[in-house]
Amino acid sequence: MKIARKKAARAFIGLLILAPAFLLTGCFATQQDLEPMQSDIMVLEKQFSEVQKQVAKAKYAEDGENTPDKLKETDSRLSALETRMNSLEAQIRELKENQAPLAPQPIPPESGSAAPASPVAPAPEAPKPTKGMVAAQDTFNQAMDLYSAGNYDNATAAFSAFLQNYPTDSLADDARFMLGEIAFARKDYAGAVKEYQKVVDEYPLADRVPDALFKEGIAYRMMGNQDKASESFNRVMDNYPYSDAAKKAHQELDKLKGK
Numbered sequence: 001m002k003i004a005r006k007k008a009a010r011a012f013i014g015l016l017i018l019a020p021a022f023l024l025t026g027c028f029a030t031q032q033d034l035e036p037m038q039s040d041i042m043v044l045e046k047q048f049s050e051v052q053k054q055v056a057k058a059k060y061a062e063d064g065e066n067t068p069d070k071l072k073e074t075d076s077r078l079s080a081l082e083t084r085m086n087s088l089e090a091q092i093r094e095l096k097e098n099q100a101p102l103a104p105q106p107i108p109p110e111s112g113s114a115a116p117a118s119p120v121a122p123a124p125e126a127p128k129p130t131k132g133m134v135a136a137q138d139t140f141n142q143a144m145d146l147y148s149a150g151n152y153d154n155a156t157a158a159f160s161a162f163l164q165n166y167p168t169d170s171l172a173d174d175a176r177f178m179l180g181e182i183a184f185a186r187k188d189y190a191g192a193v194k195e196y197q198k199v200v201d202e203y204p205l206a207d208r209v210p211d212a213l214f215k216e217g218i219a220y221r222m223m224g225n226q227d228k229a230s231e232s233f234n235r236v237m238d239n240y241p242y243s244d245a246a247k248k249a250h251q252e253l254d255k256l257k258g259k
Contacts, residue, residue: 024075136166142177151181173206180215189219210245212237219251226256 136257143158159182161174166172181193196219199212217232233249240246 022184036181098214112160132166132170136162136169136171140171143175143178147178147182156182173203176202177208177212177215180212180219184215187222189223190214192219193223210240211245213240214245214249214252217249221252221256230256 014027024162053065110166120231138156139162143155143162144173146152146155146158156179159178162169162175163172176199178200180192183189183191193216196212199208199214203209213236217229217236220226220229220232230253233253236243236249237246
């Protein structure tokens with residue numbers, strides 16, 4: 001249940017980003033209120049820009065190996081990136097539209113005069129998770145319980161149903177990753193590689209990407225393909241050098257080199 005606990009916090013943070021109006025409804029916002037919201041906008045705009053670049057790269061890359069399978073794979077990745085881009089764009093727009101006006105700043109009292117007492121506004125209540133978020137979390141937890149019990153057939157069905165019903169939920173990258181873990185546990189290493197790569201392709205900004213690349217390398221190593229394993233490990237180290245996955249990838253590379 002480690003994943004579920006980690007993602008429960010992430011899902012709640014996602015609700016805070018998507019519903020700023022609940023925090024500021026019925027009152028003026030101070031500069032201190034707006035600073036976290038403005039920070040959220042900056043983060044989302046950065047993610048949006050990164051996804052735009054990936055979409056453009058997928059659209060206009062000149063590849064001499066554009067076979068039908070390659071084009072199909074590119075189209076699939078492009079569709080996933082555009083879905084993510086549209087989602088980020090909607091979040092940014094909602095944040096900007098719901099920014100409340102700044103409250104007027106009080107005029108400081110003249111020297112020697114007592115400052116008038118100002119009423120303290122009650123702190124707004126934090127928004128509660130929506131029914132959809134709770135349902136997604138419950139569905140994911142049930143799938144994890146099946147996986148932990150070794151019931152791989154039903155776990156596969158549960159994670160697949162989760163992805164079909166909640167494709168944009170914050171747990172979606174974990175659900176896809178767990179399909180790779182199930183295939184790996186069954187020693188279907190080729191199937192595991194496909195699922196891990198889908199994490200990278202469909203959720204390029206998700207925090208599961210470094211783990212997926214690392215496990216992809218392990219799967220390739222189990223298949224006896226050291227070149228592909230080294231390639232995956234190097235991708236982790238190059239793109240996510242400060243992650244735990246990068247540290248483990250470095251160790252695996254040393255093993256491959258016989259150090």
